Amino acid sequence: MPPMIEPKTRRAALVALASLAAAGAAWVAPGTSVSADHASAAGRIIGAELVDGQAYALLQHLTDRIGPRLTGSAGAEAAVAWAAERLRSYGLAVRTEKVMVPRWVRGAEEAEIVAPAPQRVLVTALGGSEPTPAEGIAAEVVEAGGLEGLEALDAAAVQGKIVLFNAPMTVRGMEGYGPAVAQRTRGAVAAARRGAVAAVVRSAGTLSARLVHTGAMSYAEAVPRIPAAAIAAEDADLIHRLLASGETVRLRLRLGCRTLPDVESANVVADLPGRQSPGEIVLIGAHLDSWDLGTGAVDDGAGVAMVMETLRLLRALGLEPRRTIRGVLFMNEENGLRGGKAYAQGHAAELHRHVAALESDSGAGRPTGLSATVGPGGLDMLRRDLALLLRPLGAEEVVAGGGGADIEPLHASAVPLLGLSLDATRYFDWHHSPADTLDKVDPRELALGAAALAVTAYVLAEMPGTLPRPAPPEPAAPRRP
């Protein structure tokens, strides 16, 4: 829990802020770096965004006019061109930074239970999966509750079978997503090691609407690259019931996906130059690519819109903080992270001058605060110098251990990493599925998120000091899936 600010103190402070800001007085909240200037800027940002923000309009363009943005697709390239042009129209210094990206394409896909009785199964290939032969793969299904469930199975029981990973997502939000991700990303390798011919996983999410949820999966060297797909939760339940009743279940899976040679794409980078220390950079990021089934409104069109809107808004308000605020729209977060890695590599020489990197990639729910991976004292500093200004948005909670996939490669250079926390209760019901569309976004909640991002970026770029840098992560032990 963050330290509580006494309601009485807060009321007094806000009254003082309002009057002092109006008077233009140089006031500093006791024990903080929250000055009348900060408060005034935050007030202008929040007011302008809620009254006349453009985050939703940006998101609408991205999803309605461009649509799905799978890395390497025409949609992704259109998004790069549009975002760069739009950011330039705000008067920012914009460049597209080349990234070579994987190009995986989906193709036709279908599945059916062929025994004990024919039934269609709703299926979608996991991103990166190898195809099946044209005629498909037909084999008996063996069910594992999850990765641990597979370990409990006899190797002979798996050999030549299709493994169904069927651990359900029972808790909504980020907490429940972990187990669903593990079986999706690592299930194929684990199953192949035991001789399985394909892996199918129960779709993530808790909404019972026969949705398929795709997502990334990976292969490992010297392990057979077996096809991997997600099936609707209802179909996983059906197979479970048939197996539980003692039936032998045979599934036929046909996936036409394939991996083409890498293609050139780009991160979009836009700078709002600092007025005093332009070499010091506060990075705000989101990812421009999306999965192909929906239009990527919540994952991560919303983040893209918030980042673009932050830059537009600060520019429009004439707010020029001390340091540079750099917006980065990363390419290929979903199936390769090539954009995040390329940024870290290409900007290695200036990462020691990146004073913070803040990502928004948790949907479009109302903002609740920040998560942060920072050095000792950093959390307290955020709570003391920033939280008061996020409180009008309900976004004052600061918790340890945050960041984002695209900015994680900056961790090795000890860049303080922050994630914008958003209410993700419904996020996983839609993300990676065909249902990830604009209507899932509440315009007001998106505006609250954009305002929270803008206030945070502004304060980090303007406050006198900088966040203590975190220790670089321990080198990861190779994990045997």
Next chain:
Amino acid sequence: MPPMIEPKTRRAALVALASLAAAGAAWVAPGTSVSADHASAAGRIIGAELVDGQAYALLQHLTDRIGPRLTGSAGAEAAVAWAAERLRSYGLAVRTEKVMVPRWVRGAEEAEIVAPAPQRVLVTALGGSEPTPAEGIAAEVVEAGGLEGLEALDAAAVQGKIVLFNAPMTVRGMEGYGPAVAQRTRGAVAAARRGAVAAVVRSAGTLSARLVHTGAMSYAEAVPRIPAAAIAAEDADLIHRLLASGETVRLRLRLGCRTLPDVESANVVADLPGRQSPGEIVLIGAHLDSWDLGTGAVDDGAGVAMVMETLRLLRALGLEPRRTIRGVLFMNEENGLRGGKAYAQGHAAELHRHVAALESDSGAGRPTGLSATVGPGGLDMLRRDLALLLRPLGAEEVVAGGGGADIEPLHASAVPLLGLSLDATRYFDWHHSPADTLDKVDPRELALGAAALAVTAYVLAEMPGTLPRPAPPEPAAPRRP
């Protein structure tokens, strides 16, 4: 509102019923035909169903082992064979009564917005639709809010276009379904009269999960038979937004569905013979066919299970009412009503001895009561002689004007028609869509419904008098869609 029974009276009556039933005494509730025998039978039915009912197991077999049951499909025929065999296993007199049915098959289907920018649209053909040419139909889209909205459009604005019927379902349950049905069933004819080349309708339902909802549509003589399909609500919203922003939207629609020659199918008819007046018949019905996208669990597998379970249960309990209870599992409710019509025709000679027909075709929600189309005094009779016994199930509400699609053809012969009312709040979010699967059914709610159906059937077959017969319907004026 039904007449209220005073709580004090009810408590006293129930105490009396329990003790008298236990003693086997011949007791009659004052002012009603609810005797100790009726109460005892109802108590045995309800208790047995809730403790040891098999409705859910029947539904599970129908949906897991047989699956979708589109009229004319292998699934439908498997369902006929299974239901007949299962009902025979209960010791009933069972026959399959031949019905010639339409055979419409779906085929491949796809749609995409081709301008202003390409986007995939989730689509499914409406049942009975003609196919598009193999290369599809590509045309500009004109939006109508509903059938009335089309009337408001200039004929020139519709000529050569694809009409999008986009009236949303804003109220959950049966009340909200009406407008959605009208544009689905009659949209193609209305659009074709004005020169449209195809019709697409917004999918019914209020769940935002990119679901497509199919359903029946019809053509009219001398009106071009244009292809008709449902698109996901999200896609209808997208097209709406593009049009609202002034764009010209072009859609490409490809439907591979087609209508094959009629095939032979059957209604399944099972009699539990009456002990005193076997020629008098209480019909209980549901429809065995379903749409093809889901497994037809709520529409109308649940009704089938309740009808079968009623017959099983009464037989197992040795309850032999005065009159015959006849279960009828109708074929082809969804796209032709051939089963209902064939039954009325084939049994014309005995319809004057059908003392009631009761259908369950509103899903699997908890039962709330009965709707009834009966002669003067009939509703009061149901409230007086039956409602007390349905009250333990929360199903005592009796409202005017009910029945069911399959039994409606009996109306012309003045058969009293009843519908089992079920909570349909969520019903239309799933029915006719891929999400209509077993997991949407709560076993306990299904058991409550089965018990309500069984109690009702028993009492109607056992009570001393019969329901007053309703006036036959006015001959329908031909409706110009």
